[in-house]
Amino acid sequence: MPEVELFLDPISSPCRGVYFFAKASKIPFKNNVVQLAKGEHLTEHFGKLNPSRKVPALKDGDFTMGESYAIIFYLIRKFKTPDHWYPSDLQKRARVDEYLAWHLTTARSGTTKLFWLKAMTPYVTGHEVNPEKLNAALCEFKTISTAIQDVFLQDKPFLVGDEVSIADVVALADISQTCVSGLHVFEDYPKLAAWKQRVKEAVGVELFKEALDGIANFRKTDKQVSPEMKERFKATVEYFSR
Numbered sequence: 172m173p174e175v176e177l178f179l180d181p182i183s184s185p186c187r188g189v190y191f192f193a194k195a196s197k198i199p200f201k202n203n204v205v206q207l208a209k210g211e212h213l214t215e216h217f218g219k220l221n222p223s224r225k226v227p228a229l230k231d232g233d234f235t236m237g238e239s240y241a242i243i244f245y246l247i248r249k250f251k252t253p254d255h256w257y258p259s260d261l262q263k264r265a266r267v268d269e270y271l272a273w274h275l276t277t278a279r280s281g282t283t284k285l286f287w288l289k290a291m292t293p294y295v296t297g298h299e300v301n302p303e304k305l306n307a308a309l310c311e312f313k314t315i316s317t318a319i320q321d322v323f324l325q326d327k328p329f330l331v332g333d334e335v336s337i338a339d340v341v342a343l344a345d346i347s348q349t350c351v352s353g354l355h356v357f358e359d360y361p362k363l364a365a366w367k368q369r370v371k372e373a374v375g376v377e378l379f380k381e382a383l384d385g386i387a388n389f390r391k392t393d394k395q396v397s398p399e400m401k402e403r404f405k406a407t408v409e410y411f412s413r
């Protein structure tokens with residue numbers, strides 16, 4: 172029985188990053204699905220695992236923690252995963268850190284906004300989003316994609332070099348959520364499209380599909396959304412539609 176437990180909802184891109192990494196690097200763990208739509212992260216039990224009541228969370232014996240990047244670092248240190256995920260070479264590692272810092276502070280808000288406007292707004296409100304707002308979010312997303320392709324990837328196979336790292340996994344787990352919104356985000360970015368394929372193969376094509384199916388299926392689970400979460404979803408849609 173694995174000693175490490177992860178608490179994840181595949182709808183969440185930070186969870187997908189942790190899941191892709193843990194599975195691809197063959198870490199033994201118990202997967203506990205926490206359904207955000209049902210408000211399972213708001214329970215007292217989950218609050219003990221992560222007081223900020225966000226997924227993902229990790230439990231290792233009596234030790235518990237949240238925050239996806241920190242969870243990935245914990246798993247890397249505990250399981251001494253292959254070096255390419257987070258290279259021990261000072262400067263290669265710094266490149267991974269650089270990408271992760273940029274992704275968290277700059278890319279994630281744009282990918283999240285586009286996902287909420289394009290995929291979640293029709294699901295929550297029954298209406299398409301205002302086209303101007305959607306266009307602005309698409310422009311922001313294109314700026315992010317251009318930066319990933321031209322600033323970080325350039326002509327390398329992966330974001331920081333010749334081998335897949337946690338930077339690739341975190342980036343793809345996040346950007347790929349826009350694909351289920353019916354957007355063909357990689358069409359205008361041939362290098363990113365080829366990179367996506369390489370990361371998918373490194374992570375496992377089936378694993379990748381399984382994780383994205385989680386989002387696609389989410390929108391079919393309307394009846395399971397708790398009243399509290401319906402209100403929260405509405406508030407989030409309003410926030411991103413401002």
Ligand SMILES: N[C@@H](CCC(=O)N[C@@H](CS)C(=O)NCC(=O)O)C(=O)O
Pocket residue numbers: 182183184185207212224225226227237238239240403
């Ligand atoms: N910085 C955190 C973000 C975690 C986060 O925002 N999780 C979202 C899902 S993507 C969540 O649990 N939301 C539940 C809520 O706010 O009610 C991480 O990287 O783990």
